[in-house]
Amino acid sequence: MNEVKGIISKSKGEPVTVEKVLIPDPGPGEVLVEVKACGVCHTDLHYREGAISNDFPFFLGHEAAGVVFSTGLGVENVVPGDFVILAWRSPCGTCRSCSRGRPWYCFESRNATQKMTLADGTPLSPALGIGAFAELTLVDAGQAIKVNSDADPAAAGLIGCGIMAGLGAAINTGNISRGDSVAVIGCGGVGNAAIAGAKLAGAHTIIAVDIDDRKLKWARDFGATHTVNSIGQDPVDEIRKLTNGNGVDVAIEAVGNPLTYEQAFYCRDLAGIVVLVGVPSPDMKIELPLLDVFGRGGSLKSSWYGDCLPTRDFPVYIDLYLQGKLPLEKFVSETISLHEVEESFQKMQRGEVLRSVVVL
Ligand SMILES: NC(=O)c1ccc[n+]([C@@H]2O[C@H](COP(=O)([O-])OP(=O)(O)OC[C@H]3O[C@@H](n4cnc5c(N)ncnc54)[C@H](O)[C@@H]3O)[C@@H](O)[C@H]2O)c1
Ligand SMILES: [Zn+2]
Numbered sequence: 001m002n003e004v005k006g007i008i009s010k011s012k013g014e015p016v017t018v019e020k021v022l023i024p025d026p027g028p029g030e031v032l033v034e035v036k037a038c039g040v041c042h043t044d045l046h047y048r049e050g051a052i053s054n055d056f057p058f059f060l061g062h063e064a065a066g067v068v069f070s071t072g073l074g075v076e077n078v079v080p081g082d083f084v085i086l087a088w089r090s091p092c093g094t095c096r097s098c099s100r101g102r103p104w105y106c107f108e109s110r111n112a113t114q115k116m117t118l119a120d121g122t123p124l125s126p127a128l129g130i131g132a133f134a135e136l137t138l139v140d141a142g143q144a145i146k147v148n149s150d151a152d153p154a155a156a157g158l159i160g161c162g163i164m165a166g167l168g169a170a171i172n173t174g175n176i177s178r179g180d181s182v183a184v185i186g187c188g189g190v191g192n193a194a195i196a197g198a199k200l201a202g203a204h205t206i207i208a209v210d211i212d213d214r215k216l217k218w219a220r221d222f223g224a225t226h227t228v229n230s231i232g233q234d235p236v237d238e239i240r241k242l243t244n245g246n247g248v249d250v251a252i253e254a255v256g257n258p259l260t261y262e263q264a265f266y267c268r269d270l271a272g273i274v275v276l277v278g279v280p281s282p283d284m285k286i287e288l289p290l291l292d293v294f295g296r297g298g299s300l301k302s303s304w305y306g307d308c309l310p311t312r313d314f315p316v317y318i319d320l321y322l323q324g325k326l327p328l329e330k331f332v333s334e335t336i337s338l339h340e341v342e343e344s345f346q347k348m349q350r351g352e353v354l355r356s357v358v359v360l
């Protein structure tokens with residue numbers, strides 16, 4: 001058993017606290033990872049707001065890179081000392097989706113079987129099956145993805161969630177290709193990663209929409225060709241003007257809100273694709289004329305984790321970053337200590353950062 005300090009969300013809406021956490025040694029198929037860096041994602045805040053589930057206490061942190069400390073029986077994909085990014089998808093290999101050759105939709109993704117607990121034995125719910133705002137964490141071996149150790153852990157860890165979600169929303173789910181026009185609504189870490197992904201995929205026009213000019217300035221750095229501040233103007237009209245009245249081929253919603261979803265729905269050209277990568281809260285609803293859903297054609301997709309296959313995608317994006325083709329380091333707005341996670345939520349809400357990254 002190992003004792004570390006971890007960031008815990010004890011009850012809905014309350015500030016997170018630093019608590020003693022007990023982490024078991026790895027059992028069969030498990031890996032104990034020494035966390036080097038972990039980004040603060042909006043999903044961590046969703047957990048602490050009770051917007052994901054009510055399974056408090058949550059052990060937060062899930063955008064992490066680190067080094068394998070020890071492995072349990074039967075683990076073959078990594079050995080102690082390997083530099084890994086933690087993935088919240090570890091395909092089971094046997095569910096209906098995996099059996100059909102679509103492991104990126106795995107319905108039975110694996111996590112460590114042993115529980116991490118508070119000092120009094122209360123079992124923790126690790127955010128997205130990880131829990132990495134701590135010096136050590138326990139994961140299923142399939143969640144530890146070995147990548148090139150030349151990468152800076154603070155940048156590399158971001159591939160473990162939000163940045164992969166954005167890149168994959170553009171490249172895997174949106175299937176963006178050369179010459180496409182794209183709109184990205186919401187340019188936080190996820191939206192800007194979608195912009196970087198659209199650029200990598202060869203999009204011709206990339207329109208960034210946000211309500212914060214700072215975000216739009218960053219969006220330009222990641223490859224947006226046009227920006228629209230949607231306060232005081234209708235982004236759908238603006239997007240149409242920028243695309244000869246047509247609308248875009250692919251519209252990516254990276255906020256998680258019915259209003260912005262509707263904007264994404266209507267700013268598409270006929271037969272265009274809408275990708276929802278923002279995570280809505282349980283109370284949100286959307287109402288659309290069914291005739292518009294039918295008549296506009298195309299497809300309405302959601303993108304869980306950018307439809308990524310971590311073993312396939314993580315090493316590739318880390319190599320693109322090391323080759324200077326993907327500026328992962330630009331997503332790291334600041335590095336912070338474990339004690340500053342709560343404060344970083346406020347900075348995120350004020351729009352001051354793309355990613356605060358805890359460095360351990
Ligand atoms: N699908 C997935 O697998 C996945 C993975 C990670 C995160 N997410 C979700 O993606 C969303 C974005 O995450 P993030 O970390 O980038 O958050 P963030 O807070 O950094 O970014 C959200 C952005 O949306 C902008 N915004 C808010 N309201 C807006 C509006 N009405 N119009 C336009 N822009 C608006 C904000 O200014 C901000 O720039 C969250 O819902 C998060 O939970 C999804
Ligand atoms: Zn499966």
Ligand SMILES: [Zn+2]
Nearest residue numbers: 041043161162
């Ligand atoms: Zn996340």
